[in-house]
Amino acid sequence: MKVMQLPPQRQGKEQETSDACVDSSGRRAESGRNPGGDSLFCFPIYGASAQIIQHTCPLYTTMCDVPVRVHRALLIVGTLLGWVCLLPVTVQGQDGPSSETALVIHGGAGSLSADEMSDDREEAYRLALRTALQEGNAVLRDGGSALDAVQAAITTMEADTLFNAARGAVRTSEGAVELDAAIMDGATRNAGALTGVQTVKHPIRLARAIMEDSYHVMFAQEGAEAFAEQQGLELVENEYFITAARRSGEEKAPADPPAAQEEDEKYGTVGAVALDAAGNLAAGTSTGGISDKEFGRVGDSPIVGAGTYAHNASCAVSATGQGEFFIRGVAAHSVASRMRFGDRPLGEAAQRTIDEIEELGGVGGVIALDRDGNIATPFSTGGMFRAYVAPDGTTAVRIFDAAAEE
Known part of the structure; x- marks a missing residue:
């Protein structure tokens, strides 16, 4: 049997072509004629292409046995066969961008009860969640990035006085307001975070600026505010964040220590996770922390891996709950690790993480989203303000567990 001889490759960028055939004894056929005198048909092909064709389409290597009398017909057929055989090589293994998008948001988890919450207050929260969801999803519908969608949704909730984030x-x-926030890009695992700021109107925007416009990940207090001013972000007086409703509620609250108040007050934290059309994930979280906190206390929200995490290889997570336990359990990263290294589906990974937080003595919840658009929102409290737009367009706004919502 005669086979195609692949020419040696040059050291430079160009490669030689070959129009010679060699029979099984190694004799070379020059000028399109074989050693037996018959005319042969050989395609001139480049070395790299010849290797691909020879391995993917064995029919091509038999072309050198064809006499010249049928060469015109086989020229067309052979060319078509060559391209058909090459097609799977160029297509297989590609993981192109998805056209599907998804967004999940939360407004905190806590000791909520459907029986105790007034209809007006419940509707106000649902409207606030729906508005933030629409703002973030509009970004995705317009082809925006997951980071932009997360920032848009959280910025909307930071401006809403119902939540414990910014205003x-x-x-x-x-008696002052101190704010924490973080954002993370699942494509690069770049992140930006801040803690203890008192004058930055939208902390999530500062977190984004730290991620994109500095060599660092986390800034604190006066340093974070100086960077915000340098970046031209909007600054306000601390009084801007203190609302009449919040002040009134704090004056009526019993004089419990911070640990006792945390269950009721901390869970206004806001967060978002998103999947964009390019298949990239992002996560962000923003909070005012716990009521009456002391000594510059920092919770889990601005800590990458504890309250916020995103990685395209696994999922994006934003947490809400008793921060000390979420820090100890490295909660957000634990969800991702259970998926990536434990081969667990998103729902199981997220639920097991919340179970582990409970085993440590804490409560709370997470929102999580993977690159396939799967959504998980487990929580161990009475309720968690949450909403989502799934890849198929399904939209939901929830506060309590599934049974209470029905």
């Missing part, structure tokens, strides 16, 4: 946040033991 409407709780006060420290000294």
Whole structure:
């Protein structure tokens, strides 16, 4: 049997072509004629292409046995066969972008009860969640990135006085508002975070600026505010964040220590996770922390891996709950690790993480989203303000567990 001889490759960028055939004894056929005198038909092909064709389409290597009398017909057929055989090589293994998008948001988890919440207050929360969801999803529908969608949704909730994030946040033991936030890009695992700021109107925007416009991941207090000013972000007086409703609620609250108040106050934290059309994930979280906190306390929200995490290889997560336990359990990263290294589906990974937080003595919840558009929102409290738009367009706004919502 005669086979195609592949020419040696040059050292430079160009490669030689070959129009010679060699029979099984190694004799070379020059000028389109074989050693027996018959005319042969050989395609001139480049070395790299010849290797691909020879391995993917054995029919091509038999072309050198064809006499010249049928060469015109086989020229067309052979060319078609060559391209058909090459097609799977160029297509298989490609993981192109998905046209599907998804967005999940939360407004905190806590000791909520459907029986105790008034209809007006419940509707106000649902409207706030729906508005934030629409803002973030509009970004995705317009082809925007997951990061942009997360920022848009959280910015909307930071401006809503119902939530414990930016305007409407709780006060420290000294009567001021101190804010924390973080954002993370699942494509690059770049992240930006801040803690203890008192004048930045939208902390999530500062987190984004830290991620994109500095060499660092986390800034604190005065340093974070100086960077915000340098970046031209909007600054406000601390009084802007303190609402009449929040002040009134704090004045009526019993003089419990911070640990006792945390269950009721901390869970206004807001967060979002998104999947864009390019298949990239992102996560963000913003909070005012716990009411009456002391000594510059920092919770899980701005800590990458504890309250916020995103990685395209697994999922995007934003947490809400008793921060000390979420830090100890490295909650957000635990969800991702259970998926990536434990080969667990998203729902199981997220639920097991919440179970582990409970085993440590804490409560709370997470929202999680993987690159296939799967959504998980487990929580161990009475309720968790949450909403989502699934890849198929399904939209939901939830506060309590499934049974209570029906």
